[in-house]
Amino acid sequence: MKMLETRWGKFIIEVVALAVIFTLVQYFITAGIFNQYHQITLTSMCINIILAVSLNLINGFTGQLSLGHAGFMAVGAYVSVVLTKFMGMPFIVGIIAGCLGAALAGFVIGVPTLRLKGDYLAIATLGFGEIIRVILQNIDYVGGPAGVVGIPKLTSWGWLFAGVVVTIFVIQNLINSSYGRAIISVREDEIASEVMGVNTTNYKVLAFVVGAFFAGFAGVLYAHYFYIIKPETFNFLKSFDVLVMVVLGGLGSTTGAVIAAVFVTLLTAVLQAFPAVRMIIYALILILIMIYRPQGLMGNKELSVKILGRIWSGKDGSFEDK
């Protein structure tokens, strides 16, 4: 058992666990146990996880209220579609270009807007997200308001899984490092952080760029699964959907963001059966959760094997925040 506690031991356990999950789901898909409907839900779930975890880096860890996530998703989707559909490039080129394009958009938008704070930043990013959408609406090359139809379906379970794993891996490693502590210190107290030698502007932009990068990734995966993209798909309501997941999961908790993304996706899927009252039930559930857990499902805690073990043995069953 001792070997499992070491860095390499943990690494091996993680790899094995991931391989098992991947193979299992892949088997369900190939064997036809997951039907078309299940697969669509699975795809939305993975895309939502990527979106929520990446927005959580900006909103939860850095404390910068951004409402432009759908805009970055749109950049990733459109850039990749231009490359794969119009230019016939391989999917991997589309993915890399889509992510980098979104990251660049994050940089261009982040540098001027991150001087603003709180509500002002929220409104500025909301505006920028809409600007991206309106620009896309006016480019005839990508179909204007009608969007692009007939995108090759290149997003497989393998790509979705890789997307989720890479997003969580990169963001968690970033957060659990000295750079991550600098990012969190910006949220905690910007002036103190700056006086302690942290160039707060740089770290805000860094978080913004990394967040946008992965939003772009989500956009690429979305476009190459659902066959059609149009600017309207990426309006501010999409940004709010992601924000809901982040707040629901708990600002500053990656596991919270993942759980909330899974929860919201499943809830939406289940409620499809009741179209008349769907939005009412959805809203009610969100309101109830926010009343009884205003800090979000996870607060700013992370769920780890260690904590699960402690709950199991009954030593520390409480997640209560002070």
Next chain:
Amino acid sequence: MALLKINNLCKSFGGLSAVLNFNMEIRENELIGLIGPNGAGKTTVFNLITGVYKPDEGEIIFKGENIGGLPPYAICKKGIARTFQNIRLFNNLTVLENVKIALHKDVPYSLPAAVVRFGSFYKGEAKIEEEALKWLSLFNLDYKKDEIASNLPYGEQRRLEIARALATHPTLLILDEPAAGMNPNETLELMELIRRLRDEFGLSILLIEHDMSLVMGVCERIYVLDYGQVIAEGKPEEIRNNKRVIEAYLGEEV
């Protein structure tokens, strides 16, 4: 040579001059006090030195270089650290993490190394951890390293803030009312600590304080500020007997 030399520093907020033609000189290893009635502009002087505000006029020469108008993180890297009048810790983080953030400016591994987890990351983290613990143990806070900072008692929060400031390896330490809210016993301990820090780390220390026993007991020279201007400067005994000071600030003899 003076470590810090401030010439004709001015700062006004919408027509109200908070600091007017302020001059000050701090030599190496000196312990200086800055006193004055409420609203005299003491904290503004601190905010100007540490870059939180930009000066309207005048220069702040630190180690022979004008640092006036630089951003706070740049000034921190030049070797000036401070604490705040109303404690500004990273409240939701642990005691240890608070100090680790102060060590970030000399982070020993690159961003890609952190993301991909190269060996240099683990080595660097171990080094950061070791140094952070060293600072905590110096302030007897190591046994509370995993506590959330906002859960510490007041006195320990003050001490943590000083530990965090020192972890940035300053040559000039600026303390804004370090004894505020402390009882006489704690103040006495703090005086001891301030002297020890100066001697052990070869620091220059500049402090604002309302507690006269602390200022008079520990400082070698004192500047008295009133309405943004220096009205007296000198050794504690000179300040004690200075007529203008008594008039402007003390009101009665100390």
